[in-house]
Amino acid sequence: MIVGIDGPSGTGKSSTSKAVAVKLGLRYLDTGAQYRAITWWMLDNGIDVNDASAVAAASGKPTIVSGTDPAAPAITVDGTDVAAPIRGKEVTAAVSAVSAVPEVRARITELQRTIAREAAGGIVVEGRDIGTTVLPDADVKIFLTASEEARAARRSGELKGKDAQSLEATREALVKRDAADSGRKTSPLAKAGDAVEVDTTELTLDQVIECVVTLIEEKRGR
Ligand SMILES: Nc1ncnc2c1ncn2[C@@H]1O[C@H](COP(=O)(O)OP(=O)(O)OP(=O)(O)O)[C@@H](O)[C@H]1O
Numbered sequence: 001m002i003v004g005i006d007g008p009s010g011t012g013k014s015s016t017s018k019a020v021a022v023k024l025g026l027r028y029l030d031t032g033a034q035y036r037a038i039t040w041w042m043l044d045n046g047i048d049v050n051d052a053s054a055v056a057a058a059s060g061k062p063t064i065v066s067g068t069d070p071a072a073p074a075i076t077v078d079g080t081d082v083a084a085p086i087r088g089k090e091v092t093a094a095v096s097a098v099s100a101v102p103e104v105r106a107r108i109t110e111l112q113r114t115i116a117r118e119a120a121g122g123i124v125v126e127g128r129d130i131g132t133t134v135l136p137d138a139d140v141k142i143f144l145t146a147s148e149e150a151r152a153a154r155r156s157g158e159l160k161g162k163d164a165q166s167l168e169a170t171r172e173a174l175v176k177r178d179a180a181d182s183g184r185k186t187s188p189l190a191k192a193g194d195a196v197e198v199d200t201t202e203l204t205l206d207q208v209i210e211c212v213v214t215l216i217e218e219k220r221g222r
């Protein structure tokens, strides 16, 4: 059972995917974390993230390893645990530029396909291009959406300490990132033609989880 969950930022992909995977005994892959990890490495190594040639030339250097336990998602770069730093605002601001570089996408997509192939009991993979590009033959494809206001309010509640910002600034940053992710040439954020769209604006997280579990069970024939 391969499940692909795509959608813009803050629609609930990670929370939903992890919970669904735990409930159904599936593995879990956060592909955004992989793009964040390679972005973290570029920044840490002084690569100009707006120089696509420099990013492309360096894209094969870091070794990124993703854990697939939905109860304890893990990610390392060259053996360093980067689960916390990849969520910082420097990485968030740079990740769209790095993930738009075709050489980066080719490398990370290959990694994602290998992980999905090796997940014998099935896997929930979340991102932006899972249904369209990474796993076009996924058994179930979901595209989550939510209003800008709902997404900004959800994200704003998470940002604390040095990364705290106003609701409006959070909304603007989110809209800007979605526009970049939807507008890139290679494998943009998009709904696959055969994906089921779920608008989560008025739904609780539990309702979204239930909806996705039901779609998967219907596919399994239960
Ligand atoms: N249906 C919902 N109702 C209320 N809050 C929600 C809902 N779904 C998710 N959230 C909350 O919204 C925040 C963002 O959710 P999550 O990280 O799962 O989104 P995402 O789509 O994976 O975002 P990104 O692509 O930016 O990583 C989290 O704090 C989560 O708990």
Ligand SMILES: Nc1ccn([C@H]2C[C@H](O)[C@@H](COP(=O)(O)O)O2)c(=O)n1
Pocket: 009, 031, 032, 033, 035, 036, 095, 096, 099, 100, 126, 127, 128, 129, 130, 177, 181
């Ligand atoms: N399949 C994917 C997953 C993610 N990205 C890029 C675009 C996002 O802005 C960024 C971070 O993702 P997030 O952690 O917010 O889910 O990574 C992508 O291009 N393709």
